[in-house]
Amino acid sequence: xxxxxxxxxxxxxxxxxxxxxxxxxxxxxxxxxxxxxxxxxxxxxxxxxxxxxxxxxxxxxxxxxxxxxxxxxxxxxxxxxxxxxxxxxxxxxxxxxxxxxxxxxxxxxxxxxxxxxxxxxxxxxxxxxxxxxxxxxxxxxxxxxxxxxxxxxxxxxxxxxxxxxxxxxxxxxxxxxxxxxxxxxxxxxxxxxxxxxxxxxxxxxxxxxxxxxxxxxxxxxxxxxxxxxxxxxxxxxxxxxxxxxxxxxxxxxxxxxxxxxxxxxxxxxxxxxxxxxxxxxxxxxxxxxxxxxxxxxxxxxxxxxxxxxxxxxxxxxxxxxxx
Numbered sequence: 414x415x416x417x418x419x420x421x422x423x424x425x426x427x428x429x430x431x432x433x434x435x436x437x438x439x440x441x442x443x444x445x446x447x448x449x450x451x452x453x454x455x456x457x458x459x460x461x462x463x464x465x466x467x468x469x470x471x472x473x474x475x476x477x478x479x480x481x482x483x484x485x486x487x488x489x490x491x492x493x494x495x496x497x498x499x500x501x502x503x504x505x506x507x508x509x510x511x512x513x514x515x516x517x518x519x520x521x522x523x524x525x526x527x528x529x530x531x532x533x534x535x536x537x538x539x540x541x542x543x544x545x546x547x548x549x550x551x552x553x554x555x556x557x558x559x560x561x562x563x564x565x566x567x568x569x570x571x572x573x574x575x576x577x578x579x580x581x582x583x584x585x586x587x588x589x590x591x592x593x594x595x596x597x598x599x600x601x602x603x604x605x606x607x608x609x610x611x612x613x614x615x616x617x618x619x620x621x622x623x624x625x626x627x628x629x630x631x632x633x634x635x636x637x638x639x640x641x642x643x644x645x646x647x648x649x650x651x652x653x654x655x656x657x658x659x660x661x662x663x664x665x666x667x668x669x670x671x672x673x674x675x676x677x678x679x680x681x682x683x684x685x686x687x688x689x690x691x692x693x694x695x696x697x698x699x700x701x702x703x704x705x706x707x708x709x710x711x712x713x714x715x716x717x718x719x720x721x722x723x724x725x726x727x728x729x730x731x732x733x734x735x736x
Contacts, residue, residue, distance in 0.1 A: 423501045423531040425691045425721050431470050432529055433719045436695035437732050438462040439509050439525035441713045443697055444706035448519035455516045459509035459525055460488050464495065467505070472496035474529070477537050478506035478637040491537075502532040506641050512611040515698055522614045522700035528644035530690035536640050536680065539667035542658040543636035545612070548629050549619040550650030559654045559679050563594050563631060567601040570629055578602045582622075584615045584630045591632050598631075616642035617694075617702055620649035625701045633658055643685035648692050648720035649727065653682040689723040711736050 442462035446455040460480065467474065474496040479489045489495075489509065496503075505527065510516060512523035528535070546559050548570060556573045557566040571578045579602035585591050587607040595605050606627060608615050612634040618627035639655045646653050656679045659665050668676060695717040696703030707714040717730045 421501045423503060425689060425723055428470070428472070428529065429691045429693070429719055429721055432527060432691055432693045433695075433717045433730050435463055435466040435470075435527055436525040436693045436717055437715050438466045440695040440697050440706050440715050441734065443510050443516055443525070444708055444713065447516055447698055447705070450517050452513040452517045456510045456513045463507065463509045463525070463527070464488055467495040468497065470496050471500035473498055473500060473502045474505045475503070475532070476507065477504045477535055478640050480509070503529050504532055504535045505529050506535050506637070506644060508613065508638065508641060510697065511613050511638070512697070514610050519698060520609060521698055522608065522611045522702070523697040523705070524611065524614055524694045524700070524703065525697060526613055526641055526694045528641055528686075528690050528692045530644070530686065531688050534686065534688035534690060535644065536685045537671045538636035538640045538685075539657070539664070539671045539673070541636050541664045541667060542633045542660070543639040544633050544656045544658055545616065545639050545642070545653065546629070546631045547616045547619045547642065547646060547653040548651055549622050552652065554652065557629070557652075559656055563597045564601050566629065566631065567598060567603045574628070581628050582606060582626055584608060584618050584627045585632045586610075586612055586615065586634055588632070594632065613638050613642045613645065613694075614700060614702055616653065617645050617649065620646060620651045621702070640685050643682045644690050644692050645694070645720070646682055647686045647690060647722040648725065650725070651682070653685070655680045655685060689721070691722075692720045694718050
């Protein structure tokens with residue numbers, strides 16, 4: 414008589430501390446390259462450390478958001494299998510070092526980031542741009558949308574918040590493609606905080622406005638980072654929308670390969686991340702969300718934000734490790 418095999422259940426609570434170790438290891442590995450001007454070396458150090466820790470976990474993991482296609486990424490590529498090969502089947506979205514330039518130049522908000530959920534729980538976003546819009550928790554659904562102009566979003570959020578547009582702060586990636594949008598936002602009286610890199614952190618800023626003084630994130634950035642940001646907001650609370658942007662037929666082909674046929678679809682947060690997930694981020698350089706790695710000749714100290722969407726729990730874990 415044959416026995417039907419049931420895959421082990423995704424126990425987010427049991428896996429969460431192991432996930433924190435993954436980002437801690439990546440942050441410590443890249444910390445000695447902060448300010449050294451070598452983006453590739455910093456990224457590779459984080460990648461190597463992250464992969465080692467993932468392969469110690471009792472999971473059957475598949476990287477769905479990673480360093481790129483297999484031919485372009487020597488490690489942690491999209492589709493790569495990680496883990497010990499036993500345990501629950503999981504999807505993994507990661508950015509071993511979000512902010513390689515920030516790390517190389519010792520600028521704020523470089524993070525090591527990872528999210529994990531049950532198999533088929535996260536959008537397999539192709540490596541293209543995504544138009545993103547995010548706000549924090551506590552607002553009516555669809556109070557702002559991607560169909561609105563930037564100015565309309567500012568006015569709508571100000572009305573919902575019960576304040577003047579001048580009291581709204583918007584986070585935007587500093588890119589030439591955003592020049593007109595930035596001008597439109599400022600014309601409303603709202604303030605714009607420009608960030609050089611790291612739009613996962615940029616979106617996360619919206620979830621803690623009392624800490625970051627950021628109310629809204631908008632603009633185009635990487636689609637894979639959009640899924641990671643959606644995972645963070647699913648844990649922290651808040652709304653997010655994303656629409657894929659295509660510059661050529663090659664990018665449309667990437668979407669088709671990922672199983673996406675509606676190229677104009679606007680994804681909500683819960684469409685990008687459909688089930689409960691766990692999320693961990695460790696600071697590499699000092700930022701408004703997390704402090705960076707502190708190094709002495711004999712010790713590393715890291716701080717990690719560790720979150721579970723199932724319970725809404727947010728933990729800050731300080732880890733001190735002798736060298």
